[in-house]
Amino acid sequence: MAKGRVSIVVEHCKSCGFCVEFCPSHVLALSSAFNSKGYHPPHAVHPEKCSGCDLCGMYCPDFAIFATKTPGAKEGDK
Amino acid sequence: MSDRLITDIVNAGVNPVDHILRTDRMPHIWCPGCGIGTTVNSFARALIDSKIDLGSLALVSGIGCTGRVAGYVKLDSFHTTHGRAIPFATGLKLANPKLNVVVYSGDGDLSAIGGNHLIHAARRNIDLKVICVNNLIYAMTGGQTAPTTPGHSTTSTNPYGTFEPSFNLPHLVEAAGAVYVARWTTFHVRQLARSIGEAFQKKGFSFIEVISPCPTLYQRRNKLGDGLDTMKYYKEKSKVRHGAPTGEVGLTMTGEIIVGKFVDRDRPDYQTMMRTQYCESLGERFVEQEEMVCS
Ligand SMILES: Cc1ncc(C[n+]2csc(CCOP(=O)(O)OP(=O)(O)O)c2C)c(N)n1
Numbered sequence A: 001m002a003k004g005r006v007s008i009v010v011e012h013c014k015s016c017g018f019c020v021e022f023c024p025s026h027v028l029a030l031s032s033a034f035n036s037k038g039y040h041p042p043h044a045v046h047p048e049k050c051s052g053c054d055l056c057g058m059y060c061p062d063f064a065i066f067a068t069k070t071p072g073a074k075e076g077d078k
Numbered sequence B: 001m002s003d004r005l006i007t008d009i010v011n012a013g014v015n016p017v018d019h020i021l022r023t024d025r026m027p028h029i030w031c032p033g034c035g036i037g038t039t040v041n042s043f044a045r046a047l048i049d050s051k052i053d054l055g056s057l058a059l060v061s062g063i064g065c066t067g068r069v070a071g072y073v074k075l076d077s078f079h080t081t082h083g084r085a086i087p088f089a090t091g092l093k094l095a096n097p098k099l100n101v102v103v104y105s106g107d108g109d110l111s112a113i114g115g116n117h118l119i120h121a122a123r124r125n126i127d128l129k130v131i132c133v134n135n136l137i138y139a140m141t142g143g144q145t146a147p148t149t150p151g152h153s154t155t156s157t158n159p160y161g162t163f164e165p166s167f168n169l170p171h172l173v174e175a176a177g178a179v180y181v182a183r184w185t186t187f188h189v190r191q192l193a194r195s196i197g198e199a200f201q202k203k204g205f206s207f208i209e210v211i212s213p214c215p216t217l218y219q220r221r222n223k224l225g226d227g228l229d230t231m232k233y234y235k236e237k238s239k240v241r242h243g244a245p246t247g248e249v250g251l252t253m254t255g256e257i258i259v260g261k262f263v264d265r266d267r268p269d270y271q272t273m274m275r276t277q278y279c280e281s282l283g284e285r286f287v288e289q290e291e292m293v294c295s
């Protein structure tokens, strides 16, 4: 079980790429799909690697991404 | 993933900072890759981590892109006039000394039109937490040269490059008397949150400078790329030097950025000095007001 789960509020994203660049576990990539404003929100390409550290959430200037720790996931779980 | 339109929230849950934001006003006006939102994220996390009573807080902004912060936080907040965030905040603090008063504004607002207030609030050691988002420019009005614009930058008012020396803000406020002075960039999200938390522990004038990208008006005109390129530059060129002499931390356009906590000292704040003086001069005739109440 992944230690964390990342959520994306796709309509608020402006495709700056901060979350993709600074995720320490390389979980994210910008999607080729558009939101209604024409931006490409990120999506999780490696959700199983997410640690739930929420660094993506701290970097996001648009409050469009955040992560939570998975309850019950053990240290060492990836 | 295919080129379809996606409109839903992928996964569910609540952003841990949502209760500090006016989510009904999102998406906000800031440009893609603007750093101001990232600073708000660190600020919100500092409030959560320090378990500060949100009801005891007031946030005061001046005018500018950064000044818009006042409109996006779910706190008692004031969007004041240009350059006057510090005088408004001073009034709030004097009338209600129990309030935690935060000033959140831009480099132009705080150090150009508001520069006089900045140095005197530091000199008087008014108990304010000042967060200065320094994007090196007057952003909101179209990218004019600010007192913080580094030499040789191209701006709308200096199309052939700036030539006047710029302010080194940590040096300025230290010289004027601030008790806490730190600088981070928008790359240093955790360190920034920690510094904001530390400033809440201080009594007196605290100043935190955050170097932040303005891709639309500063980076673009200077061919420095977009917000992400600027974040990578911050990552690569920042050096953490706690306690660095502030005279040595001036900024250039593309050079090293010295970050860290530069000043952490104690001296009596304005209200303590006032109380001491009045108690000495007036004795029992001095009656302290806990809080000014309008009736
Ligand atoms: C008295 C007055 N003078 C000038 C202006 C125009 N003005 C609005 S914002 C601004 C500069 C803002 O720069 P800064 O504080 O750095 O904020 P930023 O937009 O860069 O975040 C100026 C000159 C004004 N609103 N009021």
Ligand code: SF4
Pocket (backbone or CB within 6 Å): A004, A005, A006, A022, A023, A024, A025, A026, A027, A028, A049, A050, A051, A052, A053, A054, A055, A056, A057, A066, A067, A068
């Ligand atoms: S929570 Fe951490 S590991 Fe998970 S996507 Fe965000 S930055 Fe990456």
Ligand code: SF4
Pocket (backbone or CB within 6 Å): A012, A013, A014, A015, A016, A017, A018, A019, A020, A041, A042, A059, A060, A061, A062, A063, A064, A065
């Ligand atoms: S940091 Fe936020 S706005 Fe930027 S790409 Fe990621 S989700 Fe979108």
Ligand code: SF4
Pocket (backbone or CB within 6 Å): B029, B030, B031, B033, B034, B035, B036, B065, B066, B135, B139, B140, B213, B214, B215, B216, B217
């Ligand atoms: S103009 Fe610059 S400072 Fe203002 S919102 Fe856009 S990027 Fe941010």
Ligand SMILES: [Mg+2]
Pocket (backbone or CB within 6 Å): B064, B106, B107, B108, B133, B134, B135, B136, B137, B138, B139, B146
């Ligand atoms: Mg500015």
